[in-house]
Amino acid sequence: MRRLLWPVVVLVLLLALNVFFSPGFFSIQVRDGHLYGSLIDILRFGAPLILVSLGMTLVIATGGIDLSVGSVVAISGALACLQISQGASLFTAVALALGLSLVLGAWNGFLVAGIGIQPIIATLILMVAGRGLAQLITDGQIITVNSPAYKVIGGGYWLTVPFGILIVLAVLAVTAFLTRRLALGMLIESVGGNAEASRLAGIRARGIIIMVYAFAALCAGVAGLMISSNVSSADGNNAGLWIELDAILAVVIGGTALSGGRFSLGGTVLGALIIQTLTTTIYSIGVPPETTLLFKALVVTAVCLIQSPSFRAKALRRRGRAAVPGPASEEKVRVSL
Amino acid sequence: MLKRISALVLAGLTALAVTSCGSGSGGTTSASSGGGDSTVTMGFSQVGAESGWRTANTKSVQESAKTAGITLKFSDAQQKQENQIKAIRSFIQQRVDVIAFSPVVESGWDPVLKEAQNAKIPVILTDRAVDSKDTTLYKTFLGSDFIEEGKKAGQWLVEEYKDSTDKVNIVELQGTTGSAPANDRKAGFQEVIGADTKFQIVATQTGDFTRAKGKEVMEAFLKSTPDIDVLYAHNDDMGLGAIEAIEGAGKVPGKDIKIITVDAVKDGMQALADGKINFIVECSPLLGPQLMDLAKKVVKGEEVPARVVTEETTFTQDQAKQALPSRQY
Numbered sequence: 001m002r003r004l005l006w007p008v009v010v011l012v013l014l015l016a017l018n019v020f021f022s023p024g025f026f027s028i029q030v031r032d033g034h035l036y037g038s039l040i041d042i043l044r045f046g047a048p049l050i051l052v053s054l055g056m057t058l059v060i061a062t063g064g065i066d067l068s069v070g071s072v073v074a075i076s077g078a079l080a081c082l083q084i085s086q087g088a089s090l091f092t093a094v095a096l097a098l099g100l101s102l103v104l105g106a107w108n109g110f111l112v113a114g115i116g117i118q119p120i121i122a123t124l125i126l127m128v129a130g131r132g133l134a135q136l137i138t139d140g141q142i143i144t145v146n147s148p149a150y151k152v153i154g155g156g157y158w159l160t161v162p163f164g165i166l167i168v169l170a171v172l173a174v175t176a177f178l179t180r181r182l183a184l185g186m187l188i189e190s191v192g193g194n195a196e197a198s199r200l201a202g203i204r205a206r207g208i209i210i211m212v213y214a215f216a217a218l219c220a221g222v223a224g225l226m227i228s229s230n231v232s233s234a235d236g237n238n239a240g241l242w243i244e245l246d247a248i249l250a251v252v253i254g255g256t257a258l259s260g261g262r263f264s265l266g267g268t269v270l271g272a273l274i275i276q277t278l279t280t281t282i283y284s285i286g287v288p289p290e291t292t293l294l295f296k297a298l299v300v301t302a303v304c305l306i307q308s309p310s311f312r313a314k315a316l317r318r319r320g321r322a323a324v325p326g327p328a329s330e331e332k333v334r335v336s337l
Numbered sequence: 338m339l340k341r342i343s344a345l346v347l348a349g350l351t352a353l354a355v356t357s358c359g360s361g362s363g364g365t366t367s368a369s370s371g372g373g374d375s376t377v378t379m380g381f382s383q384v385g386a387e388s389g390w391r392t393a394n395t396k397s398v399q400e401s402a403k404t405a406g407i408t409l410k411f412s413d414a415q416q417k418q419e420n421q422i423k424a425i426r427s428f429i430q431q432r433v434d435v436i437a438f439s440p441v442v443e444s445g446w447d448p449v450l451k452e453a454q455n456a457k458i459p460v461i462l463t464d465r466a467v468d469s470k471d472t473t474l475y476k477t478f479l480g481s482d483f484i485e486e487g488k489k490a491g492q493w494l495v496e497e498y499k500d501s502t503d504k505v506n507i508v509e510l511q512g513t514t515g516s517a518p519a520n521d522r523k524a525g526f527q528e529v530i531g532a533d534t535k536f537q538i539v540a541t542q543t544g545d546f547t548r549a550k551g552k553e554v555m556e557a558f559l560k561s562t563p564d565i566d567v568l569y570a571h572n573d574d575m576g577l578g579a580i581e582a583i584e585g586a587g588k589v590p591g592k593d594i595k596i597i598t599v600d601a602v603k604d605g606m607q608a609l610a611d612g613k614i615n616f617i618v619e620c621s622p623l624l625g626p627q628l629m630d631l632a633k634k635v636v637k638g639e640e641v642p643a644r645v646v647t648e649e650t651t652f653t654q655d656q657a658k659q660a661l662p663s664r665q666y
Contacts, residue, residue: 022560024560031586031587032585032587034585036585036586036587037560038557038560038561041556041557045556140391140392142389142574144604155581155585227549230552231548231549231552231578233548235547235548235549238545238546238547238549239549279553280557282542283542283554283558283561284557284560284561286540286542289511289514289541289542289543290515
């Protein structure tokens with residue numbers, strides 16, 4: 001739990017910063033029969049990022065990385081909207097979109113585990129080709145759909161709660177159960193620690209790797225449905241653009257090591273929330289558009305530095321030179337960034 | 338591959354047909370359909386087909402070429418400059434009378450435009466400009482004036498609030514930061530409303546020209562800025578996203594918050610006709626007829642202005658209802 005201390009501190013600081021600029025930031029009301037407020041917005045718009053990050057967490061835990069999730073987001077949304085615009089039922093559209101996502105994920109896993117291509121290159125292929133595929137599906141246009149049922153996935157409410165948040169909670173619960181209550185999480189960490197040793201110990205490393213890539217793509221597929229449903233349209237060019245980078249960042253902020261072998265689902269959720277809160281903060285405190293990216297970069301740098309035990313130890317040592325060096329060097333081993 | 342080969346063969350055949358027509362123009366009067374000597378051949382290289390706007394642009398060029406009796410050789414560059422350069426070179430080899438194209442990027446055109454100049458084939462730029470220092474390389478640039486679009490948006494606002502002395506709180510959704518349409522639509526708008534202090538832009542942020550970002554940013558604006566009178570979005574898509582955010586906040590778009598956008602694509606026009614948007618400044622892709630006029634003049638050797646602005650209009654809600662049925666894009 002101590003691992004999650006710093007992400008929580010950062011999140012609270014960011015939220016507190018908002019109160020200075022808009023006093024009503026924490027107020028949550030029921031308007032038009034659904035919850036309404038800035039905090040709800042953060043959860044609602046953060047939902048796709050949380051999903052993508054959850055998938056990314058497991059991929060990174062195996063020592064891999066998945067750059068193609070943004071493209072899968074676009075493909076899934078495009079296919080679902082195309083189906084609905086051609087009169088398919090909601091179920092068919094969603095099933096086809098998620099099915100295709102799974103296939104794409106398994107393809108990534110096959111390239112990584114079956115052929116042995118470096119994950120960053122293997123998924124780069126789909127990252128580039130996938131955008132093209134999405135545009136092929138949408139014919140280069142923005143497909144607008146008018147389906148109240150589809151709208152619910154990313155823009156609707158159930159018992160006043162945004163439906164997207166419920167989806168995230170469900171996926172999170174299932175993932176946490178599978179990885180933390182069953183042995184699956186340990187197997188994933190073992191493969192991430194040393195795939196060859198795990199194989200020799202009797203773990204099917206190849207199967208596990210294919211599975212995590214398929215899971216990451218499935219999560220991205222659901223996120224794609226949410227994003228396109230939220231605005232009732234599919235945009236092959238822009239949907240999910242750069243979300244893979246935000247997801248990797250969320251995973252890292254959450255304390256999962258990029259080298260694999262260890263992961264924290266709670267940390268990832270916190271990391272994704274920090275990123276979404278940062279985005280919302282930029283809009284609500286009125287950072288000029290020209291400097292938005294710089295502002296984001298500065299905050300992220302600060303967050304990463306605060307998170308790093310070795311940096312904290314160094315900063316502390318500078319203040320009190322005579323401080324004991326022992327614990328600092330011991331902590332270095334556990335550096336997560 | 339097969340498609341490309343057949344396209345090449347076709348291009349070759351048409352080239353043959355054109356040369357034979359040209360050389361034997363004295364005798365084959367019965368074969369040529371009407372125009373005879375005055376038939377103009379135009380080579381047109383399009384950027385690609387990335388949006389509904391672009392598709393409408395292509396259609397407009399093709400249809401107006403037909404009406405104007407101009408033989409059109411059309412080439413789609415699929416967003417690649419090298420394809421476009423290849424297309425222009427092949428137009429030069431086929432000895433077309435005039436070349437028109439929408440450059441994919443701004444720079445790197447000098448060598449191929451020089452080739453066209455040496456072959457004495459005039460060039461017309463459409464929709465997008467090139468940043469060449471040598472302006473003799475092309476005859477004219479036909480396209481929208483983004484500053485003018487911003488001004489039109491501002492003028493409607495000034496007119497709408499001319500009887501009121503209260504402060505008008507405006508929020509702005511900008512296009513992609515640094516892009517020409519975003520910079521110019523912002524500057525033009527500012528120039529007009531800046532004359533009166535009652536107009537205040539209380540929040541401005543980029544929405545990247547997309548619906549998703551437009552919605553997300555508007556949600557945040559609605560919470561951080563409680564009193565919003567007007568939304569100015571640099572394109573229809575961001576405006577459409579923002580409409581959803583406004584509805585989600587329990588307000589009525591078009592009434593509680595007045596909305597001005599730019600572009601006039603079909604979805605935007607529909608929202609305007611439905612009363613959810615108040616005013617749209619057109620950024621028209623239908624520059625075909627103007628292009629054909631210019632092409633004819635250029636081929637005849639007449640002087641044309643170096644910059645021609647696309648004929649564009651603006652739409653109010655009533656005008657949108659009338660225009661919507663015949664809207665092409």
